[in-house]
Amino acid sequence: MVDLPLGRPAMVLVSGSLALLLSLACPWWLQLDGLPPNWLVLWLLPWAVVEGSLAGALAGLVLGTLHDSLQDSGLTAVPALVLLGLWWGRFDSARRPLERSTTLGLLAILGSLGVNLGYALQLRGGGPLPVLHITLAQSLLTGLLAPPVCSLFVLIWRRRSTRHAR
């Protein structure tokens, strides 16, 4: 399952596009109270922990910019994703244990909280929006999906990574 017949650049492109397209698609069976998981966080977490801080921050910049272009609210996820990429990238060099699914789930929850906190700060508290409801529902769902999705992608990126070449 991990050995997909795709090279590393193609895999990055396909999986990154999939994360953006899923942000648009929001299938109802993957929503919690009308809110989808944060697909960007689910993609960025395994990428950053395998490839390191610089690659994580760059991926956060690219993904955030592309995701911002898919909505007209003027809000941006770029700063939060870049910071998350930098932070998660340090887990690789520090050789902290990541295979435990609870760790990935917890990191994804914190990542989703960070992105939503970034939006709330840009709206100076969220305005009339139910900020707590949005943040908690999305973070919980992202944390639930993170163990299977991120574990799989950690394995995929490690197989293809030049940093982990055997």
Place this chain on the structure above:
Amino acid sequence: MVLGRQFARLADRRILLAYWPWLLVLIGLLLVRVSKGAPIVDLYALLSRPFWPGTAQSEWVRQAQRVEDQQRIAQLELQLEELRQGSAHPAKGKAGIRAAVISRRSEGWWEQLELGAGSLQGVRPGASVTGPGPAALVGRIVSVTPTTARVALLTDPASRVGVELRGNGSQGLLRGMGTSRPQLQFLDKDVEVQPGDVVVTSSASSLFPPGLIVGVIQSVDQQAVPAPQALVQLVAPVQSLDWVQVR
């Protein structure tokens, strides 16, 4: 001088040759950002086409369009007759474009729809979007790509629409609250309003054609300062919209 030297070093052909793939990526990224994600949304429209909503609601839209066309023909005939008699009025209204809702983000930090019709089908930014029933306003087109269009919903926190009560004509501003029921802030202190009153787009609005039905007053707060406020139940609920009409 130092800056000039640094710039000359940056513009060195060897460096440009070494980093040209990254420059291309950067330019591509900027183009996607400036085009408001047009390549991604068009790709999404292409891939999701087999899963677009069924034709049941589309048929309602078509029927509504047929009734509207008949009214239009009657209006044109009347206008022709008036022209013959030398007392014509300018023509009103035009046929809408039916479009499937291919992406719905009606909860969260922004509330918008993506439609499966774009500039190739004649959709233009600023056009009004109505539900399948009788001219019930849903939102406004904010950007278009060749095959898709993005709609800012009335429930979006950034949405502000001038509206009035049908009947007594009390003017107000409809503000999106990020929930399914936007808030109506009246402009005057003394307003005769009660639950059940119909809210339509204002004749003073420059964004929407006047008289489009928006919703029904659900509850009123007469004590609000500086003027009464009301919650409005929209006639076209976004969650159940599969097809819309762009006018």
